[in-house]
Amino acid sequence: MIEIDHISKSYNKGAVRAVDDLTLTVPSGEIFGFLGPNGAGKTTTIKMIVGILKPDSGTIRIAGLDNRAEALRCKAMTAYVPDEPEIYERLKGIEYLNFMGDVYGVSGGERRSRVEHWLGAFELSRAVADPIQTYSHGMRQKIILTAALMVKPRVLVLDEPMVGLDPRSSHLLKEAMREHCDGGGTLFFSTHIMEVAERLCDRLAIIHKGRLAACGTMNELRDLAKDKASLENIFLELTES
Amino acid sequence: MSPTAALIKAALNSNFGWSVVRHRLFVQKRDRWMVPLIALAVVGVVPTMVLYVHLLGAAFDMLKSLGQEKALLTLAVLAGQLIILVFGLFYLIATFYFSRDLEYLVALPLKPSQIMLSKFAVVLINEYLTMAPIILPALIVYGVKKNGGPGYWIIMPLTYLLLPVIPLAAAGLVVVGMMRLVNFGRKKDLLIIIGSLVLIAASLFLQFGLSRAAGTSGLDAQAIIALIGSPDGLVQTIGRRFPPAIWATRLLHDGLLTVSGFTGFALFAGLSILLFGGLMAGAQRYFFGGLVGLSERSGVRVRGGKALTIRFSSGRHPVRAIFRREVRLMNRTPIFLLNGVLGVIMIPIVLALTLSSSKQGSDSADILRLMTSAKPVTGILVTTMFMIVCATLGGVASSSFSREGRKFWISKIIPVDYRQQVLAKFLHSMAIALLGIGSALAVLVFRFHLGAWQWLSSLALALPVTAFINSLNLTVDLARPLLDWISPQKAMKQNLNVLIAMLLDLGFLFLYGLAFIALGRSGLSLAVVIGILAALGVGLACLAYALVRQFALRRYPSIET
Numbered sequence: 001m002i003e004i005d006h007i008s009k010s011y012n013k014g015a016v017r018a019v020d021d022l023t024l025t026v027p028s029g030e031i032f033g034f035l036g037p038n039g040a041g042k043t044t045t046i047k048m049i050v051g052i053l054k055p056d057s058g059t060i061r062i063a064g065l066d067n068r069a070e071a072l073r074c075k076a077m078t079a080y081v082p083d084e085p086e087i088y089e090r091l092k093g094i095e096y097l098n099f100m101g102d103v104y105g106v107s108g109g110e111r112r113s114r115v116e117h118w119l120g121a122f123e124l125s126r127a128v129a130d131p132i133q134t135y136s137h138g139m140r141q142k143i144i145l146t147a148a149l150m151v152k153p154r155v156l157v158l159d160e161p162m163v164g165l166d167p168r169s170s171h172l173l174k175e176a177m178r179e180h181c182d183g184g185g186t187l188f189f190s191t192h193i194m195e196v197a198e199r200l201c202d203r204l205a206i207i208h209k210g211r212l213a214a215c216g217t218m219n220e221l222r223d224l225a226k227d228k229a230s231l232e233n234i235f236l237e238l239t240e241s
Numbered sequence: 242m243s244p245t246a247a248l249i250k251a252a253l254n255s256n257f258g259w260s261v262v263r264h265r266l267f268v269q270k271r272d273r274w275m276v277p278l279i280a281l282a283v284v285g286v287v288p289t290m291v292l293y294v295h296l297l298g299a300a301f302d303m304l305k306s307l308g309q310e311k312a313l314l315t316l317a318v319l320a321g322q323l324i325i326l327v328f329g330l331f332y333l334i335a336t337f338y339f340s341r342d343l344e345y346l347v348a349l350p351l352k353p354s355q356i357m358l359s360k361f362a363v364v365l366i367n368e369y370l371t372m373a374p375i376i377l378p379a380l381i382v383y384g385v386k387k388n389g390g391p392g393y394w395i396i397m398p399l400t401y402l403l404l405p406v407i408p409l410a411a412a413g414l415v416v417v418g419m420m421r422l423v424n425f426g427r428k429k430d431l432l433i434i435i436g437s438l439v440l441i442a443a444s445l446f447l448q449f450g451l452s453r454a455a456g457t458s459g460l461d462a463q464a465i466i467a468l469i470g471s472p473d474g475l476v477q478t479i480g481r482r483f484p485p486a487i488w489a490t491r492l493l494h495d496g497l498l499t500v501s502g503f504t505g506f507a508l509f510a511g512l513s514i515l516l517f518g519g520l521m522a523g524a525q526r527y528f529f530g531g532l533v534g535l536s537e538r539s540g541v542r543v544r545g546g547k548a549l550t551i552r553f554s555s556g557r558h559p560v561r562a563i564f565r566r567e568v569r570l571m572n573r574t575p576i577f578l579l580n581g582v583l584g585v586i587m588i589p590i591v592l593a594l595t596l597s598s599s600k601q602g603s604d605s606a607d608i609l610r611l612m613t614s615a616k617p618v619t620g621i622l623v624t625t626m627f628m629i630v631c632a633t634l635g636g637v638a639s640s641s642f643s644r645e646g647r648k649f650w651i652s653k654i655i656p657v658d659y660r661q662q663v664l665a666k667f668l669h670s671m672a673i674a675l676l677g678i679g680s681a682l683a684v685l686v687f688r689f690h691l692g693a694w695q696w697l698s699s700l701a702l703a704l705p706v707t708a709f710i711n712s713l714n715l716t717v718d719l720a721r722p723l724l725d726w727i728s729p730q731k732a733m734k735q736n737l738n739v740l741i742a743m744l745l746d747l748g749f750l751f752l753y754g755l756a757f758i759a760l761g762r763s764g765l766s767l768a769v770v771i772g773i774l775a776a777l778g779v780g781l782a783c784l785a786y787a788l789v790r791q792f793a794l795r796r797y798p799s800i801e802t
Contacts, residue, residue, distance in 0.1 A: 047801075051654060053801050128551060
């Protein structure tokens with residue numbers, strides 16, 4: 001579903017190579033965890049997948065479509081949750097959801113049932129009529145997640161989605177992620193929480209200094225490391241400079 | 242470095258973006274094309290400055306022949322301080338209360354007065370830059386023409402440095418008081434807007450008072466002779482409602498070593514220190530109160546009982562959805578609303594009020610009517626230009642992309658064609674422009690009693706040109722959107738794109754005016770002239786809109802946030 005083919009991205013006219021010749025494939029129905037130390041290139045990769053950044057070289061395909069040549073079709077089947085919940089603070093929560101519903105073409109009936117479900121689950125029903133500027137970090141994160149789940153996309157791309165969420169919401173999100181992939185969707189997400197990645201992901205990739213350090217199922221990663229006790233140990237071993 | 246000095250240094254660096262500019266130019270080696278562009282813009286201003294200096298020289302000569310050359314200094318000081326008082330208000334509100342860095346600063350072990358001082362320094366230095374092209378030439382022309390000795394050239398910069406302190410500190414005191422008072426309850430944004438409007442009205446009232454004070458139209462011949470007979474006559478007349486202008490004039494003209502000059506300095510500097518001290522004391526007491534009020538949650542959540550009824554829309558067209566987003570974001574951000582929407586509505590009204598406040602106000606309408614009947618082309622040119630300027634001076638189109646700031650990522654990920662996104666922004670800019678045109682039209686019809694034929698002709702000409710200018714201004718902002726701002730003021734009034742667009746607009750309007758006059762003199766009938774210009778306007782508007790749509794396809798993907 002997501003095919004990343006030899007993409008590279010550098011900043012400062014090539015002085016900083018954020019992503020270096022990265023190749024990955026994430027099939028449908030898979031929860032794919034993307035791990036790496038700070039500054040390893042996770043967010044840059046994610047932003048290239050959703051079209052915020054343009055790769056210097058290489059291609060990214062979503063459901064077989066080039067995400068630059070067929071940008072609109074790719075965007076229509078992808079929803080993205082950023083690591084920083086920077087959204088229109090002057091809109092009310094419901095206005096933001098309606099805006100996203102309108103631009104993604106979600107019908108009125110579907111919009112109502114999905115939004116009511118997720119607002120209830122995230123305990124946002126009463127806050128949704130308030131301006132977003134009055135929300136806490138976690139509430140902003142939840143409203144962005146609600147918008148993404150309302151769209152019911154084929155591909156969900158989440159950048160550190162658990163940050164700022166309370167345990168209950170975090171649990172609900174993990175269930176939603178599983179459900180999304182069981183229904184044939186694809187999920188690509190980055191996280192620093194090793195336990196979540198270990199328990200939730202079908203496959204994992206570890207990126208270090210812009211290059212792919214390892215990729216595979218949990219068992220395959222264990223084979224690559226000497227200390228196989230936990231994903232944290234494997235991660236530390238593979239990202240040692 | 243002391244905490245205050247470090248804070249001021251960081252605030253200035255953040256505001257002017259020195260580190261970012263250095264990084265972009267010398268490390269990333271990006272945006273180097275901006276250097277020649279800025280140089281070109283500066284060179285473009287030179288002819289206007291030369292003309293201005295000539296006018297000042299002529300004004301000096303004329304005043305000198307009456308023995309009243311000192312009045313040039315009084316006028317310069319008065320003009321500078323009024324500009325700061327009126328235009329500094331929004332800036333103070335935005336910098337003191339809407340900067341995004343405030344929430345971090347409040348948490349630091351700093352006194353409110355230290356934070357306020359750093360913000361005041363930012364505003365002060367910006368005001369020095371804003372005033373420079375208007376006030377400095379007047380002070381320099383006076384010094385050169387008067388053969389001011391070394392004393393003048395030492396005192397002149399000192400006076401220039403002191404100049405903005407009195408109006409800024411006075412306005413700052415009012416703003417701090419107002420923000421403390423209005424920052425409670427649910428409708429604080431509305432209260433801020435109303436409070437700002439009241440402040441603007443008060444400033445205008447002051448301005449009218451001063452302009453009446455400076456006016457000589459009510460004087461009879463004897464009074465004019467008496468006024469000219471005294472060397473300080475005109476200075477006193479101009480500055481009597483605003484004595485600091487007289488004090489500064491004495492300081493500059495007489496020098497520090499005379500009793501009159503020293504007294505002027507003592508009073509000028511003394512009042513500056515007093516007001517500045519008052520502002521710092523006020524800040525220490527009330528600044529955090531106003532600030533905390535702003536960051537408190539204003540929404541009313543229903544904690545118990547039934548949940549609020551949620552209004553779901555049912556599949557609006559994406560262009561309509563983006564247009565609504567633009568309207569909401571602009572109308573709900575006080576700084577955007579004040580600068581963008583209320584600005585275009587108020588400017589024509591202010592003009593009408595200004596003319597009404599003048600004792601010759603009724604004559605202005607007569608002059609316009611006379612001009613229209615004698616030279617209809619000139620009359621229509623004037624009213625058309627008036628409508629266009631009123632419609633486009635808010636900087637709405639030239640800050641359209643910049644206003645999205647760090648939320649621009651949303652525009653990149655939504656599945657909406659970039660051309661449709663530009664269409665929504667164009668429609669929003671046009672909607673605001675129509676408010677400006679409507680306001681201008683109301684002034685022309687009700688204040689100047691313009692005939693239907695003339696205002697309809699002007700409207701037919703102004704609408705397509707406004708559409709052209711809005712497309713042009715959207716292109717300027719799209720070429721280099723300013724997305725990383727901490728104060729919304731920075732996205733509009735301090736946005737270089739707004740200035741670049743304004744210079745381009747003025748250049749275009751100059752050429753348009755020349756074409757208008759040339760066609761008027763060609764012997765063609767007025768109806769044909771208007772027809773040709775309207776067709777030209779429509780053609781240019783279509784071309785510019787088509788270009789900005791195509792540019793969006795190329796530019797959007799390369800804007801990285």
